[in-house]
Amino acid sequence: MPGIGGIEACRQIKQRHPEIPVLILTSHAQxxxxxxxxxxxxxxYxxxxxxxATLV
Structure with a gap:
């Protein structure tokens, strides 16, 4: 993800709008x-x- 990255984006979303659920779509399984x-x-995630169909 260009810019700040998924983890930091999630942190910022939750800080500003804790009521918004966040689901991460990633290629990493570590x-x-x-x-x-x-x-x-x-x-x-x-x-x-x-x-x-599974995602929906």
Whole structure:
């Protein structure tokens, strides 16, 4: 993601609008990254490549 990155974007969204749920779409499945996303406030994540029907 160009610019600030997904983790920082999630932090900023949750700081400004804590009521907005955040779902991360990522190509990374490393446990450490997922833990950082969750600690930044996201409610979940999906790996890129997921079927559109599954995402919906």
């Amino acid at each position: 446990k450490a990254l997922i833990e950082r996303l969750i600690s930044a406030g996201d409610q979940g 999906c790996l890129k490549g997921i079927a559109a």
